[in-house]
Amino acid sequence: MNSSPSTPAPRSARHAFRNAVRGVLDQDEKMKDVAPSSSHTARRSAAPYSKRVANPDAMQVERPSGARTNGSLSSRIGSSRLSVTGRVARVGDPRVIAASSSRMPAHEMWREFVKSRYNPQARFLDLSRISEDAIVKKHRLIAPGQPGSTGKEAPTIFKLAGQLKPEPLTISLANNGLTSSMPLATLQHYLPGIRNLSLENNELKTWKDIDAFSSRKGRLLKLRELILIGNPLREVEYQHGRGERYTSEIARRFPSLEILDGNTIAKITFDAPSTSKAEAAAAAALPEARSFPVGVNPGVVPPEVQSLVGEFLTRFFNYFDTSRASLAPIYAPEATFSFSANTTIPQRARVMGLHATLPNQRKLDFAKWLQAGSRNLSRVGGRLEAAMEALHMGTAQIGEVLAAMPATRHDLGKPSDFVVDACTVMGAPAPGGVLLMISVHGQFTEVEVEGVRSFDRSFVLAPSTEGSPAQQAGWPVVILSDQLVVRHFSSPDAWTPGPLKVQFEPTNAPPPPTQIPQQLPVAQPVAVPVDAILASLPEHQRVLVMEVSARTGLVTQYAGQCLEGNGWDLGRALANFEQVKAQLPREAFAR
Known part of the structure; x- marks a missing residue:
């Protein structure tokens, strides 16, 4: 039989039915998504955002x-x-x-x-x-x-x-x-x-x-x-x-x-001395000490090196003041040099009013010293890199630093302005097996403003070897180590030979019966010569004691106890002081 042209084949009919159903469903879906804007607009607004979202997981x-x-x-x-x-x-x-x-x-x-x-x-x-x-x-x-x-x-x-x-x-x-x-x-x-x-x-x-x-x-x-x-x-x-x-x-x-x-963290504290009434009464009955049992003696230099030490220092400071480049031969190739600018005014200098009374002290400025490469460890804040950068090694580096430091003038014609100590170290790993250590405390004038500064300087010397630059320049020794501390002027009274006066508090106790009653002037407190009291301490510890004393008002004895009890750590000592200051007796503070 022949099919009528108007009647689709079964397969074509199923295909047409499927398309019709899909069209209805699509239309229904579009109706569900109807919004104020068309579905095409909604898709356009969403598309750019989907690209910007880095992680779709909210x-x-x-x-x-x-x-x-x-x-x-x-x-x-x-x-x-x-x-x-x-x-x-x-x-x-x-x-x-x-x-x-x-x-x-x-x-x-x-x-x-x-x-x-x-x-x-x-x-x-x-x-x-x-x-x-x-x-x-x-x-x-x-x-x-x-x-x-x-x-x-x-x-x-x-x-x-x-x-x-x-x-x-x-x-x-x-x-x-x-x-x-x-x-x-x-x-x-x-x-x-x-x-x-x-x-x-x-x-x-x-x-x-x-x-x-x-x-x-x-x-x-x-x-x-x-x-x-x-x-x-x-x-x-x-x-x-x-x-x-x-x-x-x-x-x-x-x-x-x-x-x-x-x-x-284990805390290290220093015990604040407490005084009971009985102890205070016993102490009041004791005679009041006016001077330390051992007086201040002149500097100590062994007789066998006195001439060498005198000649070395005279020549060194002369070149340091006039021609620092001429000092290059005396520094060994492996020598080290560092200097520290201590900007804190010493307590004794404050008491004596040196900063205010000397004519040019207010013109002094530490800026050039700091810029030249000061190695003040209290300023570098524990940064090892900064501390190592300020440790100058070798002749070239040392020469550059010496040239950058302000011009100075040491008046060696006034021996009382300086004190020198020296000692020899035998069996050292150096030529001749001997080292000479020299410590100098004194003062110099900063030429630019004619202001006076105090200084502390330590040298470690060894004999110069045959044919070395030092020997060719006429130096019998070479410098292995040179350390310098520049600070505010504090006068040479600290090392003046004589009795060492100590701090005392005058009392109003009546005179002994054997004395003839009379009107006596009231004794005035004697300022403590801080450097002399601390002469037995290493230089860096002495500086720490004076720093604590200046910041806290503690007398030298208590400032030393505070540092010693805290492992000579300045930060810990100051923090510990804040914790216990209310418990300290009145005599712990300078008046």
């Missing part, structure tokens, strides 16, 4: 429970850390599009982040893994210390954190990949009350990497607990068996620190 941050926890910082951080749960957001979700299209200022974006990370009940701010935070990703922010950051992110975060109520006491910056502490430089400014800080699992590798928040300017004065576990700096120190050194270095930088990496 993360929801859950607030911490807020329960207060006890124990170490690490346990508190572990219990208070914000949990992150994932919820996949469909690409093109209108809520995501709305969030991304908002144009709030950058600081408001960071404010949203800071608030979401703060637990006010525990006063804990969790700033760990900032780059992985959903809010940071949503606003396409760059975390502090990361490539592309401007350096303003961390100050902004800390400033916003400082506005939180109550103010945070604990902050975690763990797992942020920090290679330097520069992002923490403003932490002390905005959050001075921080007690606990975690920098766990970052990339701090050297001591220089923590200088930004451990220097005098940026130091966290109230920091109680610090965590550095997982940083190369700590791990390398422990791998090489230098755990004690690591702890000591951190404690020195943070005097208030009590817990480091979960371990308690």
